[in-house]
Every structure is written in C-alpha cells, then in structure tokens.
Amino acid sequence: MAPNTRNQDLEKMQKDFAQQKKDFAASVESMFTMRTAMEAMSKKIEELEKQRQLAIQSDDDHLTTNKLTKLEFPRFDDDDVDEWLYKCEHFFTIDTTLESSKVRYAAIHMRGRALKWHLGYMKSHDKAMEDILWSDYSRFVTARFSVTQMEDPMGSLKSLTQIGELEAYYDEFDLLLTKVGLPEDCTVSCFIEGLKPEIKCPIRMFKPKTLRETYALAKLQSHSNKALVRPSGTTANY
Structure with a gap:
C-alpha cells in the first residue's frame, strides 16, 4: 500500500475516533441532563402529592373544626x-x-x-x-x-320573676332576651321589675342604664343581703 494511502486511512481513523469521542461525550452529557430533569420532576411530583394530601386533610378537619381556633361546629338533632x-x-x-x-x-x-x-x-x-x-x-x-x-317570649319576659338565686333568674332572662328585640332601657326595666323586692328597691335608686350595670348592682345587693343574714336565719337589727 502506498504511503499516501496509509496516511489518509490513518487520518480518517483518527477523525472517526475523535467524532465518536465527541458523540459519546455529548450522549453522556445529554443523559446527565435528562437524569437531572427527571429527578427534578420526581421531586416536584412528590411535593405536589404532599400538598394534595395536606389539602384533603385540611378540608376534612375544616368540616368539623376551625383550623385556627379549633371551634367545634354545633350538632343538632331536634332540640332548641x-x-x-x-x-x-x-x-x-x-x-x-x-x-x-x-x-x-x-x-x-x-x-x-x-x-x-x-x-x-x-x-x-x-x-x-x-x-x-x-x-x-x-x-x-x-x-x-x-x-x-x-310561644310568647315577650310575655314570658315581662312575667318572669326571680324565685331562687339571682344567677338562675339572669340565665332565664338572658335566654328569653335572645328571642325578642328590645331597646336597652326596656331591657333594664324588665330585668329590674322581675327581681326580688329586697334587691329591686335598692338598685332602682342608682338608675342603671345598661343590663350589665344592672346585673352588677343586683349581684352586689344580693351579696349584701346574704351578709346581713345570721346563721339562725334572722337578719341583724340596724
């Protein structure tokens, strides 16, 4: 074989080898890039799945309780x-x-x-x-x-009178009050009217303007009346 022919074959082999090396390097780089992209996509899918599960759990929890306050939703059968x-x-x-x-x-x-x-x-x-x-x-x-x-909640409110403890009277009064609409002055008047005479008469002198003020005065008067009662059941003479 002529020297020129051998040189040409050698040069061709070198070029082919260099091209194959280049193609291999490009293939490796492409595979690396693809692997990186697939890993990123896999992480993204995992993140989205976690978010979906959290959203489902959040919706389930939200149907029963408020996420921040844990306030329970009231249950109902047929009562009140x-x-x-x-x-x-x-x-x-x-x-x-x-x-x-x-x-x-x-x-x-x-x-x-x-x-x-x-x-x-x-x-x-x-x-x-x-x-x-x-x-x-x-x-x-x-x-x-x-x-x-x-029922007639307004009539019940007007006819309500304190028989036992002040707290029990206030609870019943407050329940009836939620079923009617009354201005503050009328509410105060109704509340005072239903109190026991020994509580009603003293607090009228203070002319309370709000139900809160009226109840506070009634509570003080009730405690004062109890303090004046001796263990035997008779009141002190002053």
Missing part, C-alpha cells in the same frame, strides 16, 4: 333550633365560611329527626347543597323545629 342556629352563625363568622359550604356543614352535624328532615328537604327542593342559600335553609329549619313560634 334557635340556640343551634345562633351557634352556627357564630361559627360561620369566625370560620369565614363560604355561603356554598354552610348547608353542607350543617347537614353533616345533624342527627336523628333533624337529619331525616334534611333529607326530605333536599329531596323536595331538588338542588345541590352548594346552591341552597343559608338564609332560606335556616328559615325552613326554624319553621320545622322552633317552639318559640308557638
């Missing part, structure tokens, strides 16, 4: 719907509950007759719970379970 609705409104305010979630919250915390009523209500209205306004729902549940609609 007015008190239950009052607690619901407080929960919705603190929880900043969406309008579309309110009926669902209420439904999963119903029991017994209340749950049966809810099922009948949903069937008769033929709507998704997300489409039912809370104002409409609460009006219907009140009409079904409220006993105050057949």
Whole structure:
C-alpha cells in the first residue's frame, strides 16, 4: 500500500475516533441532563402529592373544626333550633365560611329527626347543597323545629320573676332576651321589675342604664343581703 494511502486511512481513523469521542461525550452529557430533569420532576411530583394530601386533610378537619381556633361546629338533632342556629352563625363568622359550604356543614352535624328532615328537604327542593342559600335553609329549619313560634317570649319576659338565686333568674332572662328585640332601657326595666323586692328597691335608686350595670348592682345587693343574714336565719337589727 502506498504511503499516501496509509496516511489518509490513518487520518480518517483518527477523525472517526475523535467524532465518536465527541458523540459519546455529548450522549453522556445529554443523559446527565435528562437524569437531572427527571429527578427534578420526581421531586416536584412528590411535593405536589404532599400538598394534595395536606389539602384533603385540611378540608376534612375544616368540616368539623376551625383550623385556627379549633371551634367545634354545633350538632343538632331536634332540640332548641334557635340556640343551634345562633351557634352556627357564630361559627360561620369566625370560620369565614363560604355561603356554598354552610348547608353542607350543617347537614353533616345533624342527627336523628333533624337529619331525616334534611333529607326530605333536599329531596323536595331538588338542588345541590352548594346552591341552597343559608338564609332560606335556616328559615325552613326554624319553621320545622322552633317552639318559640308557638310561644310568647315577650310575655314570658315581662312575667318572669326571680324565685331562687339571682344567677338562675339572669340565665332565664338572658335566654328569653335572645328571642325578642328590645331597646336597652326596656331591657333594664324588665330585668329590674322581675327581681326580688329586697334587691329591686335598692338598685332602682342608682338608675342603671345598661343590663350589665344592672346585673352588677343586683349581684352586689344580693351579696349584701346574704351578709346581713345570721346563721339562725334572722337578719341583724340596724
């Protein structure tokens, strides 16, 4: 073989080897880049899955308790719907509950007759719970379970009198007060009128303006009256 031919073959082999080396290096770099991208994608998928699981857990927890305050949603069977609705409104305010979630919250915390009523209500209205306004729902549940609609809370408030301890009278007065709308001066007047004479007469002289002030004065007078009573049951002479 001529020297020139051998030189040409050698040069060709060297070029081919250099190209193969270059192609191999590029292939290795491409594989490394692909591996890095796949690892990054895998981490991203894991992160998204963790976020999804946390979101699911958060939604489950949110249906029962508020995430920050751990406020429990009130349960309801068929007893004292007015008190239950009052607690619901407080929960919705603190929880900043969406309008579309309110009926669902209420439904999963119903029991017994209340749950049966809810099922009948949903069937008769033929709507998704997300489409039912809370104002409409609460009006219907009140009409079904409220006993105050057949009572006269204003009359009961006016005729209420203290028989036992002051605290028991205040609790009963406060419960009736939630069922009526009275201006502050009328509320104070009704509260004083129902007190025992030995408490009512002294605090009238102070002319209290608010129920809080009136109750504080009544409590002081009640303690003062008890302090004047001897163990034998007779009062001290002054």
